[in-house]
Amino acid sequence: MKELLMGNEAAALGALAAGVQVAAGYPGTPSTEVLETLAGRSTGGLHAEWSVNEKAAMEVAAGASYAGARTLVTMKQVGLNVASDPLMCVNYVGIKGGMVVYVADDPGPISSQTEQDTRRFAAYAKVPVFDCTSPEEAFEMIQEAYTYSEKYGTPVILRSTTRICHSCAVVDVPELTAPGRAEGFIKDSRRWVIFPRLSYENKKKLVAREKVLSDDFSSYGRNEIIGNGPYGIACGGVSFAYVKEAILGKEDLFTVFKVCTPYPFPESMARKFLSGVGKTAVFEELDPVIEDCLISLSGTLEHRMEIAGKRTESVPCAGELSAAAVGLALSEIFGTDTLIQPRSCEEQPPVPVRPPVLCAGCPHRASFYAVKKAAAGMKANFCGDIGCYTLGNAAPLDMVDTCLCMGAGVTAAQGIGHAEPDTVNFSFIGDSTFFASGITGVVNAVYNKADIILIVLDNSTTAMTGHQPHPGTGITLMGDVTETVSIEAVLKGIGVGFAETVDPLDLKKAVETVKRAIDQTGVRAVIFKSPCIAIVKHDKPLIINADQCIGCRKCIRELGCPAMSMDGKHAAIDTSLCTGCGLCRQVCPTGCIGKEEAR
Amino acid sequence: MKSCLLCGVGGQGTVLASRILAMAAIEKGGFARTAETIGMAQRGGCVTSHVRIGESVPSPLIPPGRADAILAFEPGEGVRNLSYLKEGGTLIASDRIVPSVASSLAGAEYSGEAMIRYLKDNVRDCFILSAGEVERICGSVRFMNMALAGALAESGVMELTVPDLEKAIRKKVKQQFVEMNLQALQYGAAMIKESKRA
Numbered sequence: 001m002k003e004l005l006m007g008n009e010a011a012a013l014g015a016l017a018a019g020v021q022v023a024a025g026y027p028g029t030p031s032t033e034v035l036e037t038l039a040g041r042s043t044g045g046l047h048a049e050w051s052v053n054e055k056a057a058m059e060v061a062a063g064a065s066y067a068g069a070r071t072l073v074t075m076k077q078v079g080l081n082v083a084s085d086p087l088m089c090v091n092y093v094g095i096k097g098g099m100v101v102y103v104a105d106d107p108g109p110i111s112s113q114t115e116q117d118t119r120r121f122a123a124y125a126k127v128p129v130f131d132c133t134s135p136e137e138a139f140e141m142i143q144e145a146y147t148y149s150e151k152y153g154t155p156v157i158l159r160s161t162t163r164i165c166h167s168c169a170v171v172d173v174p175e176l177t178a179p180g181r182a183e184g185f186i187k188d189s190r191r192w193v194i195f196p197r198l199s200y201e202n203k204k205k206l207v208a209r210e211k212v213l214s215d216d217f218s219s220y221g222r223n224e225i226i227g228n229g230p231y232g233i234a235c236g237g238v239s240f241a242y243v244k245e246a247i248l249g250k251e252d253l254f255t256v257f258k259v260c261t262p263y264p265f266p267e268s269m270a271r272k273f274l275s276g277v278g279k280t281a282v283f284e285e286l287d288p289v290i291e292d293c294l295i296s297l298s299g300t301l302e303h304r305m306e307i308a309g310k311r312t313e314s315v316p317c318a319g320e321l322s323a324a325a326v327g328l329a330l331s332e333i334f335g336t337d338t339l340i341q342p343r344s345c346e347e348q349p350p351v352p353v354r355p356p357v358l359c360a361g362c363p364h365r366a367s368f369y370a371v372k373k374a375a376a377g378m379k380a381n382f383c384g385d386i387g388c389y390t391l392g393n394a395a396p397l398d399m400v401d402t403c404l405c406m407g408a409g410v411t412a413a414q415g416i417g418h419a420e421p422d423t424v425n426f427s428f429i430g431d432s433t434f435f436a437s438g439i440t441g442v443v444n445a446v447y448n449k450a451d452i453i454l455i456v457l458d459n460s461t462t463a464m465t466g467h468q469p470h471p472g473t474g475i476t477l478m479g480d481v482t483e484t485v486s487i488e489a490v491l492k493g494i495g496v497g498f499a500e501t502v503d504p505l506d507l508k509k510a511v512e513t514v515k516r517a518i519d520q521t522g523v524r525a526v527i528f529k530s531p532c533i534a535i536v537k538h539d540k541p542l543i544i545n546a547d548q549c550i551g552c553r554k555c556i557r558e559l560g561c562p563a564m565s566m567d568g569k570h571a572a573i574d575t576s577l578c579t580g581c582g583l584c585r586q587v588c589p590t591g592c593i594g595k596e597e598a599r
Numbered sequence: 600m601k602s603c604l605l606c607g608v609g610g611q612g613t614v615l616a617s618r619i620l621a622m623a624a625i626e627k628g629g630f631a632r633t634a635e636t637i638g639m640a641q642r643g644g645c646v647t648s649h650v651r652i653g654e655s656v657p658s659p660l661i662p663p664g665r666a667d668a669i670l671a672f673e674p675g676e677g678v679r680n681l682s683y684l685k686e687g688g689t690l691i692a693s694d695r696i697v698p699s700v701a702s703s704l705a706g707a708e709y710s711g712e713a714m715i716r717y718l719k720d721n722v723r724d725c726f727i728l729s730a731g732e733v734e735r736i737c738g739s740v741r742f743m744n745m746a747l748a749g750a751l752a753e754s755g756v757m758e759l760t761v762p763d764l765e766k767a768i769r770k771k772v773k774q775q776f777v778e779m780n781l782q783a784l785q786y787g788a789a790m791i792k793e794s795k796r797a
Contacts, residue, residue, distance in 0.1 A: 004621050004631060029637065134659075167634035167649075167659035168618070170625055241658035248657060323662040342663030342682035345721065349713045351675045352699035354608060356644035391642060395704055466637075556703050562643045565698035566706075574698075576740055577610075 005171045007135035007164040011102055012037035013171070014142035016046075019179035020072045021097070022064035023048040024057035026436060027465035028076030029111040030165035031104035035074050036468070039477050045178035050468055050477045053406070053436040054079035058086040058101070065095035065155070066192055068183035070146055074102045077116050078405065082437070084121075090155055091125050092202045093194050097182055098146035099155040101127075104165045107285035107320045111162075113386070113405060115318060117286035118159045119236075123263040126206045128213055129157040131260055133240040135169040141222065141260070148216075152209060161285060163238045163320070210264045218269040222260040225273050229254040231334045232277030234270075234290050236262055238321075239283040245323035246330060246338050253336055265293040274298065274305055281333045282309035285321050308333045358391045360563035361538065361579030363530035364457050366504035368392045368399040369559065369583065370528075371426060371455060373507075374514035380424040381416050385409035385438075387430035388464045388532075389457050396560045400428070407437030414441075414450035421451075424518060428455045432462035432470040434487060439494070445523045446495045453517050454496070454525040456487055459532040467535055491525050498524035505530055507586040539580030540595055546570045548592035555584040555593070600653030601757045602661040605747075606680040607672025608697045609636070609646050612744035615772075616670065617648035619748055623759050623767040624652040634659035643700065645676060652757060668756045670747040673697045674714035674727075681721065690722045691750045691787075693743050695730035726750055728790055733783055742783035749787030761788045 005013065012034045015023070023046065025035045039048045047064075051057035054075040061071035075083060080103050087101070103121075106112040122129030130145050132138040142158055149156045190198065217223060229252050235243050236259040247254050257273040257280075259266070270293065274280065282291040291309040298305035308314040308329075315321070315329050327338040358365050368389075371382070384390055384400035385408065393400035402412050413425040429438045434456055445452055462468040469475040474484035491499040498520050502513045510528065517524040541563075549570040556564050556571060561584060563577035573584075573593075585593040603620065605613045614635045621631035629652055636646040649661045663682050671677025671692035684690060696711040719725050728750060734740045745768065752761045761784060768780050 002625060004618065004625055004633070163634060163659055166637045167632060168621060169632050169659075170630050238658070242660075244657035245662060322660060323658055327662075340662045340664065343684050343686060343688075345678075345681045348678055348681070349717050351679045351714070352702040352707070352709050354643065354645045354699045355701060356609070356642040357700050359610075359642060388642070394700075553706075560700050560704060562698075562700050565703045 002170055002172050004168050005135055005139070006033055006166060006168050007132070007138050007160055008033035008166070009037045010135040010139040010169070010171050011142050011158065011160065013041060013173050013176070014139040015072045015100065016041060016176045017174060018098070018143040018146045019070050021046060021069035021179050021182055022061060023072040023074070024051045024060040025074030026051055026054045026057055026079055027432070027462050027468045028079050028104070029465055030106060030162040031074050031076045031079070031102065032465045032468065033165070034102055035477060038072070041176065043176055043178045045180070048477055050470065052471060054083035055085055058083040058090070061099055062086060062090045062095065064182070065097040065099040067097065067185040069097040070179070071097060071099045072102060073099070076112065077103055077105045077118050078113055079103070080118060080121055082406065087125050087127070087155070089194055091127050091206065092199050093192060094153040094202070095149070095155055096153070098149035100142060100145045100149060101155055101157045102142070103157055103159055105159060105161045105286060107161055115286055117289060118157060119262040119289045120287050122157045122159070126210065127155055127157055128152070128261065129159050129263045131159045131236045131262055132164060133237060133258065133260065135164060135167060136171050137222065138164060139171050152213065159237070161238055214264040214267050217261040217264060218266040220261060220266065222258070223266045223269055224258045225269065226256040226258060227251055227254055228276060230278060231255070231336065232273065232280030233257065233283065234259060234273070234280055234294060235283040236260065236290055237285060239285060239326070242321055242323040242326045243283055246327040246340065250336065250338065259290050262289045262293070267297060270294060270297055274301065279306040279308065279333070281314065281330060282307060283315060283321060283326050283329070355394060356391060357394055357560065357562055358388065359533060360561050360577040361533040361581040362388070363459055363504050363528065363533070363581070364389045364392060365397065365559060365561065366507065366510065366530070366581070366583045367455065367457050367528040368397045370504055370507060370510035371514050372397065372399055373511045374518060375424060375426070378424050378518070379422060380426060381413065382426045382428065383409040383413040383416070385429045385433050387433055389428055389430055392428070394560065396558055406433055407441050410438050410441030410454065411444060413452045414445050414448070417451050424453070425451070426453045426455055428457060431456065431458040431460065431472050431487060435471045435485070439490060442491065442494055442496065442523065450523060451521055452523055453514070454523065456525060456527040458487060458527050458529045461532050461535055463532045463534065467532065487527055496523050496525050499527065501527040501529050503530055504528040505581055505583060507583065533579045533581070541575040541578035541580055542573055542582065542585060542593050543575070543596050544571050544573055545592045545594060548590050550590055552589065554589060555587055558587060559584060600651060600656055601667050602665060603650045603668040603670060603751065603757055604661050604666040604680060604683045605648040605650065605670045605672065606676040607646055608676065609643050611672040612741060613646050613648045613672060616744040616748050617650045619764060619767045619771060620650045620751070620757065620759065621652070622771055623763040626766055627763060630654060630656060632656045632659045645679065647680065668751055668754070670751060672743060672747065674711050674718065675709070677718055678714050681718070684722065687723070689724040689754050689756045690718060691726045691728065691747055691754070692718055693730050693747065694727050695740065726754070726791060726794055728787060733786060736786050737779045737783050742779050745780045745783035746787035749784035750791045753788035753791035761785070
């Protein structure tokens, strides 16, 4: 049946069509929808889980692959850093059941800390990487990836990027059937136990395999040389789509080399491509991976080959590419008429800037505000973490002084405290992030006598990525009820003496609890528990009694709620956004904010 | 190939509207691509959805100057994205602004009138829909997305009709919201009919 599918959904259905039996991942934009789709569309015979983090996910999948199951691991690019420990070993050990690691890169970056390139990671790990150019290709390619994985007994990576993950195309999906049972784990300690001797032997095989795979990929149907024009273009991923758009109607001028397996690089096909063109432009987002392969290859050619790309500053080295950027670069490199002109818009009135903000009614706003009030006048640092609450950095809250990677808020605060003992250091961490990589940091703090105040922002979901369950929610990916892991009990078990749970929307009590935490020493924790407003029914919106509003702007100045703005001399609440959280009501000095009935 | 850019502020329902447009095209046997803003940028930030319909759609994103139509869920966002509209293209916008937190904090004046005036002065085929009317008819301004879609269908630019969209809405939208969405769709279509007559 023909369906409109996001790239992530297409990859998931492709994996189901390939008979995936075990799937594990951790939510992360832009990869999240893959596992959700697997769980939603499976017809049985599948174990799919939100693992506690990417390392756990990769290891769960590795074990299942040892037992002969086809497995899928999903994550965003920075998740691969977390999973790199098992990846850098399972490549040496190898697998039995096909294992595909789906990694979503984020050029821009749009929703990530870094612009790292998973194709580089794959080459570093000596793991073959497939790079899809469209959602419909992701559907086919993931099925082929399983075949290669089993043919060579190696995990393989399927790399995608935001504009493929989150763009939709029409895909013809066959009827999906449940897979059979895996063969099972066959004990063989010389195969499955990684010892130095085994690694030495297998390293030789990995290196030898590179050449074999390169040849194999030179006849892989998705690596293509298209056209036979005088100007060369090499590209991969979504950049292939931008190239098609930029050369629309002028295809005769170009020979396009579409690279879907950047590692191992299809060298013999690349030689054929280079022999047909005089000069080549390379379009790829993130790192110059294809470009470097071509440069290295051109060193072995008899004639000099000119390659224009990021290394020659012909193509931007950071951020997303676009058809317009490709068109401009082509016109500069080859003098072709490929410029894409925007509509001219002169004398535009200034439009407001709109950085992303915490939603109206978001309990994190109340938590940050309570800590800000409690720590007022102190020499305090606020170490943030990864999640919606990173947005607490924006004015007027301004409550995120550092943000590095998952869990670093807990540990970075310890480091600042050791270096500067006269400061009060707060660590903010969300519930899902706490389970993913916060707990070890708290153990570190207790063990090493750090002095921090841990603020757990528990909104009972993984909000930023679209509300996935986690170990604290009592629900699994498949929707089954499971054991609920209590954050407070975990903290107490670790040895955190002061660990109190409080509702951040009760401002007075919240401030008082944080103040009591500040008065103690060592590791103290306050768990702010209030559900994400996107997953619960809202209270009635609040309204402002204009007669009583003195126009002091305190609510706007201190809270930055998107439902509030000034309407002439008075504050106003957008009732279509207000969730009735009541924070503004507790901040207003005149008591002019109330429920509608009270008017 | 026909391309429509939908732009607005996170939470206004641009994603649903773009999916409805694409699904309507598929129902008619066509091919479609869409690309939407999902993730951090969604939280009250600027969002865009690209919808491209036709036999050979090369890329998911509409290049600047190549949109046949723009649906502006917020007039200022229409101004921000106007460079995407091709010469002779159609723009349909909501008349209601969404205040930005950054502007409110800075105490900056932001009026919809200046935005709408600019759009009208610079786009020949420019249609403005009343958020107040959508609120009155459907009970919430949230249904503006379908009003804009209805207006787009009636304009004929994307080669989709109002009944095409109606079919897609019935298929995609939760049962209890279908009726409201259809009323919004009809309101948008009626506004275009009226302006064409005038």
